[in-house]
Amino acid sequence: MTNRITYRCPNCGGQDCGWDAYAVWDDAEQMMALGGAYDEMWCSDCGELKSLDLMPLAEQPVLTRPMLLQVLDLSTGHVTKEVMDRLYDHQGNWPFSVKIDPYGCFLSVPDVDTDPADLPPSLAQCFQYARSIGAVYIHFDRDARRDETLPFYSW
Known part of the structure; x- marks a missing residue:
């Protein structure tokens, strides 16, 4: 090995x-x-x-095939402007990782154990949807298509 x-x-x-x-x-x-x-x-x-x-790295079993992770690509309009501003300003003790880019951000989808009351409603809905389709990351992109299954906030 x-x-x-x-x-x-x-x-x-x-x-x-x-x-x-x-x-x-x-x-x-x-x-x-x-x-x-x-x-x-x-x-x-x-x-x-x-x-x-x-x-x-300590010896670990080698995967027989690569591990693929699903990313849900969503418009930044699926969260409120206030939520996106908080993400950009790194405000909030978020139970997930955030990586900002010039056009939006990547978020890791938190475990189902995360209390939705701890999250803004628009963000909690996006996480719930991501988990329902097996996505482990959400990419909020200002140029992404609008997803008709989620609310959309014009800002």
Whole structure:
């Protein structure tokens, strides 16, 4: 077996790190797929990151096929302007990770154990819908199509 590696944040040792990336639609699979990655890195644990530390990873079973994660692509209009402003300003103790980009943001879909009362109603509805279709991330994009199954807020 080859030596496996992992990356950690050099500031806090956090594991919730990654690179900025973009998704593209895969006609054959009928889902979003990784289109490419950029040089910008991030750490959701501490919010600071310019580089990642490369570390050996404890031996784990190798997957026989790649793990695919579903991303729900939604218009930013499916949440209120106040919610989007709070996400952009990193206001709120959110029970999910948030990655902002110039056109919207990526959110991890929280577990069903998250109390919907702790979330703004427009955001709670989006999370409920994402979980119902098996999505683990939501990409709110200002240019995404409107989804007729969810309320839409004109702002």
